[in-house]
Amino acid sequence: MPPTLSGLHHVSALTADLSRNHDFYTRVLGLRLVKRTVNQDSPGMSHLFYADALGTPGTETTFFDFPRAAREHRGQGAVSLTTFRVTGEEALTFWAGRLTGLGVPHELTRRDGRPHLPFEDPDGTRLALFDDGGEGPRGGPWAGTDVPAAFQLQGLGYSGSAVGDLTPTRDLLERGLGLREVRTYDLEGHPTHVFALGSGGPHAELHLSVRPDLPRARPGAGGVHHVALRVRDEAELSAWARHLTAEGFSHSGEVDRHWFRSVYVRDPGGLVFELATDRPGLTADEPLETLGQTLSLPPRFEPRRATIEAHLPPLTTQETP
Structure with a gap:
């Protein structure tokens, strides 16, 4: 088995309105736009990365632009929750007040023994903040937001998904990716199984709810494409590719994404997992001070820059209040 996976790298979802999406994740959630680029498999499509001030792996949430796309049909075989970590009850109280003031519906609840603050973005992407108790890595504070540094999002927490049949997904997670099941809990009357990556912790878990009662999910705006x-x-990464092949799991082979290299593997139930390297990172081609301010393209797309820029929809930004 290759060295253990250490946690979540990023989560990639779909938006039907890029400017509205940018406003929500920067102005409301206080994240930094750290990379403005394109979908490398379809370069006519914008791709935005939001993260902490440094663009640190484990703090990144990315969005592909599908203008005017219909919303996701929720169901099994899909990610059902993306979480962000904050630290302390005072932080959750701050965020509850901030969301109220900005007109974002939310509720304070408990899940898996921790206080949670669930809400949705304008596309219907299901999100939650939760108190990580000070566990896990700390994100770099971003000075370009009005969110106080102590209350800023510390990075991604666990990813929650719904599956119809846990057996094939468990096989991929345990035999294919080296995760281990560490506990279960009840979520709305359905068993939820927690799988840990590496040494585990709130930044390094996948939560899978067994939901045979749900229809199969259909992709759309607000849905998560991959974790x-x-x-x-x-x-x-090469060792993981060889391991997956040896264990009989089909995968993409190694893919060069310029800022990281990846291997993609699909669970039979529909979940897509990407293994992504920490290096070279999002600052490999842009100074830290100016991350996300201009269109950044992998070298193979540079000869087509003028054409790509001419066809991308404009990104309208708003000032932080």
């Missing part, structure tokens, strides 16, 4: 898991470097 990426952290691999340290290219040597480890």
